[in-house]
Every structure is written in C-alpha cells, then in structure tokens.
Amino acid sequence: MIALLRGSHAVMDFDDQAQLDGSQVENRGRGGIPGGGLAVGGGAAGIIALIVALVFGFDIGGLTGGGGAENPGVQPSSGNLSEKCQKGTDADQDEQCRVVGVVNSLQDYWATKVDGYQPAKTALFEQGVQTECGAAESAVGPFYCPVDRYVYLDLSFFNQLESQLGAKNTPFAQAYVIAHEYGHHVQNLTGTLEQSGGEGAESGSVRVELQADCYSGVWAKNAVDTGFFAKPFTDADIQEALAAASAVGDDSIQQKSGGQVNPDAFTHGTSEQRVTWFTNGYKSGDPARCDTFSGSI
Template sequence: MTFNDNARINTQRTQKRSGGGKTAAVGGGSLVVVLGLWALSALTGVNLMPLAGVATDATSQLGGGSSAAVELENCDRGSQANERDECRMAATADAVDQFWTEQVSNYRPATLILFEGATSSQCGTASAQTGPFYCPPEEKIYLDVGFFRTLSSQYGASTGSLAQMYVLAHEWGHHISKLIGTINVDRASGQASGSVRLELQADCFAGAWMRNATSAKDQDGNTLLAPITEAQLNDAMSAAAAVGDDHIMQSSGMRVDPERFTHGTSEQRQRWLMTGFTEGPTSCNTFEVPAEKL
C-alpha cells in the first residue's frame, strides 16, 4: 500500500528516540528463552516478558542504555513515507489512529516509539531482538524498523509496504484490546489459550483497518492512501504466515508443539487477518469462538 505523494502526514502520534545502548545476544537455547523473547515479543505481539517472569533474566543481558528524544525529520509528506521505513510507520500511525478514533467510544490514541539499538520501557528493554511490542501500562508501541529485515531474512516474510503496515496495525490492535477490556486474559500457552486469542484478535483488527485504510485523510482533506492491490495484500498475508507459531518453531529447528503456542498458527493468523479485512472490526471477538473453530 502506498501513500499519495502530496498527502500531508501528521506525525504527532510518533516519537523517535536515539542514543540507546547496543544489545547483547541472549544466551541459552531453551524453548522458554527462545519463545519468550521472540514469540511473545518480537512476533508482533504484546511484550509479555515481565508478566511471565522472564524479563529479569533476559533484559539483564541487553544494553538498554539511555535514549534521548529526537526530532523525526523529513516525514511530513506521503512521498517520504513511500521511501523511508520510519516515515512509513509514522504515516501508518496517523492512518490507523484516524480509523480507530471513529470505531471505539472514549478512544484514546497510542503512541509509536521509533528507536535504534535499544531503549527502555515499563515492559522491559526494547531492542531489535525483542522486536515490536505494545506496552499496556504506557499505551505505547515500540518498534525498531530494522526488525523488518530480520522478519524477511530469518522467517521469509515479504518486505513490502503493507507487510510493514500490518505489523504496526497489529500492535495498535493490542491497544484496542486494552481499551475494550479483552487484553486482561489468562496468558497461558496452548492452541486455544487466551494468549492465542488475543493475538488473533489483533490480527483481525489489523485486517479491519486495512479494509478501511483509504478513508484516512490529511488535514487538507486529501486521501492519505492509495487503494490496496492484490500484490500488497499478499505481502501482508506473507508477514502473517511468517509469524505463526508453527512456522517459527519449524524455522528454528524445533518440534511443533501446540501446547507452546502463544500467537496461533500461520493459517490462523492469515485467516483472522482476512476475517477483519472482509468483515470489519465487529467480526473480531476471538474470545467467543469455540476452540475447534478458532
């Protein structure tokens, strides 16, 4: 999906941090460490490490450092969003925020934090290793755009524009789950667990935004986004498949263990993304779906 070149981008939902420390590799090859850091956090989900009691050990090995707020430069036009990942994320935050403002009563916006290397949050250290995540206490989304390269090189996802937008729209979906109260679920793992249902709801919310993305306007009333093409939709579906629990386990050389699922299979993630895309946000109550139909 591309932004109209002359559209004016509102970047007030986005902040940028610079000067964070570099991250160190996390030791240990246990499934808990691998899936705790990657599947629970990096794979476009809520950072659950502190809630699961993993963060203390994991983030102690990350060079969090201090990060200073810096200006997000040259990101005020659609043409810039089409050229630079950071600008694309800022513009996507503008478009996603507009959509949910109209959908959720008593809505309040999330804030997107762009960073490089590492930065601190109330949910633990944000880094390229932990990937994008939503921090519920802060109502902030943390994202290092370098994650998109990792998603492509290690897990085979498309690097297309809508694939990237899907990642952010998914994280914003967790914010919507917080606002409507569904984020407070049992975080146990398993095929039909609360964790899986929460992630699939965020996928569905991402699809619901994609369905209505072209409704976003700039302050002059110009349309922000051009219509989605079939190729771009396939890019988003590629990203959704890449972050399925079964695909991650297979790619990591692990046995596929449904009892360890926290995000859903590739098929589920694609299906719920398309459910939101074809039916809208009212179709996204994954918590009422029987386990056999999830």
C-alpha cells in the first residue's frame, strides 16, 4: 500500500464526521488475465508506450479481443470497502478509504449537475482485471469502461507516475486522476464520449481527454460543498494536480520515451493543454466552461 505523503506535500483533509459510502468502491484484489490477456512490452519504454495510448483513457475494447460475448468473464468482486471505510477520519488514514472519499464526493457533485445521473463504481485491482471492455493489465494505467460503467484503478500506478513520469505521488495528484476518470463517466452519460476518435493535435480523442481534465478542475473547485472535505483545497493541492497533468501530456511522454514530439500521434493533449484545461475548470467551477469541441484547443 502506498503511504500517505506528508511533510512538504499537501494533505487532503476530509471532514472527520463525513459519512463514507464504501459500497461505491470494490476491492477486487489480485487478478490474472484469462486467455493470455494484454501483452506488455518490457522495460520503462514499453510501459510508457502503453501510457501514451491508454492512461486516463476509456476505450480498451480490442486490446484482448474486445468485451461483450467474447470476454471470458468479468472478475468477481472480493468485497466493497463499507466495513473498512466509514468516516472521514478513515479517509485521512487509509489510502483505499481516501479513494472512497474522493469517489463519494465526485458522485455527489455530478449528481447535482447531470440530470438523471447514474453512479459509476470504482474497482481497485492488482496486476490484472477483467472488464466488459476486455482484459487489462496494470501497465495500462487507470481507465474508464463505458460498457460496465466502472473506473478501474491499480494503486501501484501512482508509484509509476512518480518514478517514470516525474510527477509526485501525492493525495491530490491521485484525486486528479480519479476525477479525470469520472469526467469520462460524465461524458458517457451526456453523449460527448462518442466524439472521441482518431489521433492528432485537433482530434476528437484529444478534445475528449482535455474536457475530462477540465471536469476534474470543476470538481476540485466545488468539492468542499459536497461535505466530504473540511476545507477547500489549497494552492499546494492544486499544484500537485497541475504537476500530474503536465507529466501525462503527449509531448512530455513522447520525450521521456526517447522519441521526438509528434503532434500527429497525440491522443490526450500536450502538457500545456492539460494544465490549461484543468485550470479553466478550477477557476470557473462551471462545467459549461469545459467545451473543448468548439474552435481550437
């Protein structure tokens, strides 16, 4: 388990008496990939190449032959976190409970903004997982599957975020990642997720990803109003999110993998764009200001 980072880093402060709903997060434990699963290239370059295509993504269908009837079966849950994660004090002390608190806050916020909002659960896993979008290994990073409406997260990704991509593994960096994935869920409910596709600096894929970054910032601005946090996020918290957003820009990852920056291969946006759109969402606090589909980005 990743320890809570303190010292010079900001620490998210949950309201001690906030009532957590642990049923929104499943702990699926360690899983394998029946039928072989996704073949992952060796070394840092192979992992980074996967992150280029998939981190903070939503469509992993086809990685192992797709989901649906061809899927060998969704891995059963080994239990939700209701017993373990009950109050805000638990979220302050335990990483899995912190995920529960962030997820609870995200869902409470978006339920006030999306008519007929339908919750999306989060599944924590280790090594590999089966989903209705197909099978995935941990190296693909966090992702959202629109078929089963789950966010999938191996917490070891955050160590990778720090060791390979240069961002700090801090509580709010983690919250940014989770909020981005729930941004994809909102897009799925509202229909904008369908506009994703292709590669390139102006592609639908880039526009979808940048909107999810913006939605992440919008939630951050309004999170304290959900009642799960004791106070608004600090400037230090926001800087952690911005550092994580910058680290996963297409140009930054291409450079870290030893290649040249190739805008024609962009799928998520540059570091500057990701920082800009998160900031737009945070400063405005308004989902309507997250239109990445009109004009240039």
